[in-house]
Amino acid sequence: MAKDFQQPWKNVTSANDEASAVRVLAEILTEKEGRAFVSRLERKDGEFCIEILDRNLLCRLRLFFTLRRLAGTHGRLPDSMMIVEKIKVEDEILPSGGGSGHMGHTVVVRILRTAATEDLRNIRKHFCREAILRNSLSHPHVLKLMGVYGDMERGQFITVTEWMVHGNVMDFIAKNYDLVLPGRLWF
Known part of the structure; x- marks a missing residue:
């Protein structure tokens, strides 16, 4: 039986802050059916998802480069x-x-x-x-x-x-x- 992702998706779109939306979206994307669900989103929801993913991908890149710079500056690894x-x-x-x-x-x-x-x-x-x-x-x-x-x-x-x-x-x-x-x- 396929899992229904409609309710979790509503939690993403109605979240008060982006961090909560990202957490729920990450949970959806951990499952194959969840990734298929996201790829079939209608235009408005799809565009919303694209923007969330883009902002968070950019944030991850900034975090990575900052971590690399700090590790080099201080000569220390996590x-x-x-x-x-x-x-x-x-x-x-x-x-x-x-x-x-x-x-x-x-x-x-x-x-x-x-x-x-x-x-x-x-x-x-x-x-x-x-x-x-x-x-x-x-x-x-x-x-x-x-x-x-x-x-x-x-x-x-x-x-x-x-x-x-x-x-x-x-x-x-x-x-x-x-x-x-x-x-x-x-x-």
């Missing part, structure tokens, strides 16, 4: 990005700065190597900005950043990402060199 549990490194860290580890499941551990003469404060700021950006990426062909590990105050810059089951991209290309270009791009 607690939600910091990994506090122990990571058991299972093999030697490679000269390239990578290796595998285990924290309940296999992960990739990448260590940013720095020279003793480099300005750690400046490196920490750049690292934090890039970690925020990397954390925002969501694509099937980009490994998810699970978090950051280490003591950045003392120059330990370590990222932890998902494990690529079939090896890294360079190994794949080396093993499958005879693939034609489209096959190489869509592995």
